[in-house]
Amino acid sequence: MIADVLKQASGALALGAAAFSVSACTTVPAGNTGGGASADTKAALCQTGGVTVLGLFETAGRHHCTVTGPGAVTLSVDPEAAAAGPINPSPWYRFELEAERGTGFAVTLDYGDYRHRYNPLIEHDGDIAPLDAARVLREEPGNRVTLSLALDVGTTLVSGRNARTPDQIAAWSEAFARDHGFESIEYGRSAQGRVLEALVAGNEREDTLIVAVTRQHPPEVSGAQAFEAFAERLAGQGGGRDARILLIPLANPDGVAGGHWRHGARGVDLNRDWYTAEEPAVSAAQALIEAEAEGRDQILFFDFHSTNRTVIYSPPDDYAGRGADFLAQLRALYAAELSNPPPWEGAHNPGKGTSKGWAISVLEAPGLTVELADHAESPEIEAVGTLTADAALSYARSR
Ligand SMILES: [Zn+2]
Structure with missing residues (x-):
């Protein structure tokens, strides 16, 4: 599925689009019997500056991605679709960033009516560490937070908590x-x-x-x-x-x-x-x-x-x-x-x-x-x- 989405992406780029955004929430994966991992449902949400934002894997947050500039995206942080009315404010986020090379990258988390709650953890090459507070810019009263990331080449996982999958x-x-x-x-x-x-x-x-x-x-x-x-x-x-x-x-x-x-x-x-x-x-x-x-x-x-x-x-x-x-x-x-x-x-x-x-x-x-x-x-x-x-x-x- 990643390959398919990326093919669509490169098609879009070939047509002259400077950036693209795939509407992830229309393709929520079905539940798996037995609870096994479902890596095949991982999908590109958007791509800019040599970095692809990936979601839809098991335990991933529910995000829509919008490219806002070179190396900058806004990710919505959405509750489960079945929630009717207000939901307990536990805004879970978890996504991957696939970088072609070491680069700076800015992710703005947009919580809508809710507020930032969980300090980000950054996982790369098996190492997991909290993101330095100086790299977390909160727009008061907290409905939007921008993470300024220094990505190494390869996959970086950004998560509100250590998921315990x-x-x-x-x-x-x-x-x-x-x-x-x-x-x-x-x-x-x-x-x-x-x-x-x-x-x-x-x-x-x-x-x-x-x-x-x-x-x-x-x-x-x-x-x-x-x-x-x-x-x-x-x-x-x-x-x-x-x-x-x-x-x-x-x-x-x-x-x-x-x-x-x-x-x-x-x-x-x-x-x-x-x-x-x-x-x-x-x-x-x-x-x-x-x-x-x-x-x-x-x-x-x-x-x-x-x-x-x-x-x-x-x-x-x-x-x-x-x-x-x-x-x-x-x-x-x-x-x-x-x-x-x-x-x-x-x-x-x-x-x-x-x-x-x-x-x-x-x-x-x-x-x-x-x-x-x-x-x-x-x-x-x-x-x-x-x-x-x-x-x-x-x-x-x-x-
Ligand atoms: Zn509880």
């Missing part, structure tokens, strides 16, 4: 299962037919079930990194000897693959769907969790996300149900071990259809949403993940 997550899951003796199970298929994978371990008869979920919201990568730290700690401490453990590392594969800001493939925010369970990815997760929860004395439930700060959304402050003592223990551990413990907000909204609300009402579990700051550094991510695991395991062992 479905392929990378599958590789992590495979290594995790192998290293720690977890079983990988397919618990269903997403709306677009992608595999929904869970990792399970531990004695089937254990009293306590520990459940962790992440990536309901595609761009929330720092939360996913905390989930991985949590999982590694649980497994590394031999958690499967004292609890049944159920991990869901990619709850919304369609949204992640599609470069979505928020939703699954059909315009539904998965973390508002837990009371309605219209999305296959949600109903399948619920069926798996409920089957595992059957007959347990105690269930601990964690859903890892990202937002503008690190914060814990907990059950209501007056929660006195099953596992209320666990909440007190976890909070005390954060306070003892973290120099800057996350605020703890008990503003539980039972009408919102979050996984946390579902865990409280259906599982009778002290459901928690663990939110990491978008740009949290590794030590904080690691600390929140490992302390949460330590508290969960200590609780399971005390029973």
